[in-house]
Amino acid sequence: MTHYSASTAIRVTGVTQRNLEYWDQAGIVVPSVPAAGTGRPRRYSFQDLVRLSVVRRLRKAGLSLQHIQKGIAKLRAKGEGDPLSGTVLLASGGTLLRRLDKTSLEDVLADGQLVFSVIATGRIEEETRAGIARVERESAARKKAHAG
Numbered sequence: 001m002t003h004y005s006a007s008t009a010i011r012v013t014g015v016t017q018r019n020l021e022y023w024d025q026a027g028i029v030v031p032s033v034p035a036a037g038t039g040r041p042r043r044y045s046f047q048d049l050v051r052l053s054v055v056r057r058l059r060k061a062g063l064s065l066q067h068i069q070k071g072i073a074k075l076r077a078k079g080e081g082d083p084l085s086g087t088v089l090l091a092s093g094g095t096l097l098r099r100l101d102k103t104s105l106e107d108v109l110a111d112g113q114l115v116f117s118v119i120a121t122g123r124i125e126e127e128t129r130a131g132i133a134r135v136e137r138e139s140a141a142r143k144k145a146h147a148g
Contacts, residue, residue: 003033003043013052020052028069029055029084051084061091071096071108 004012006020015023020042023029029051033043044052058068075083075098083089088099089108096108 001033001045003045004049006042006044009042009044009049009052012049013056015052015056019056023052023055026065026069028065028072047082047085051082054084054089058089058091058096063091063094063096067094067096067109074108 006017009015009020010017024031024042029048031042032045032048055068059065071089072083075087081087083098090097090099090105095110097105098108100106
């Protein structure tokens with residue numbers, strides 16, 4: 001497994017040294033490569049770099065670190081894998097949403113109490129075009145059958 005230094009993590013993810021230290025202490029993103037003793041430099045895996053980038057982007061989207069920390073803790077408690085990897089997360093209006101499937105979102109900070117339906121208008125337009133084409137084909141087939 002390849003390990004990356006803190007300076008590489010900073011350059012790749014755009015986080016600061018202080019972010020690395022605080023997020024480690026707070027348990028938000030803990031380096032998965034154990035240091036070989038006190039005072040040893042932190043070493044990060046590729047997935048750690050992804051996690052750092054996710055947290056940075058959530059912060060940039062306006063989510064407070066406290067909300068991020070709370071959301072990560074709630075998702076980890078559900079035992080559904082790593083919430084910062086392989087999950088679609090959205091930040092909106094100070095809350096953290098998680099995509100459950102193609103059509104629904106869960107408000108993580110509200111203990112999953114709010115589930116939103118996602119309506120992809122582009123997909124609906126495609127489905128409508130396909131429906132019109134199907135109806136026109138069926139109508140043409142009926143006319144042809146009645147004429148014959």
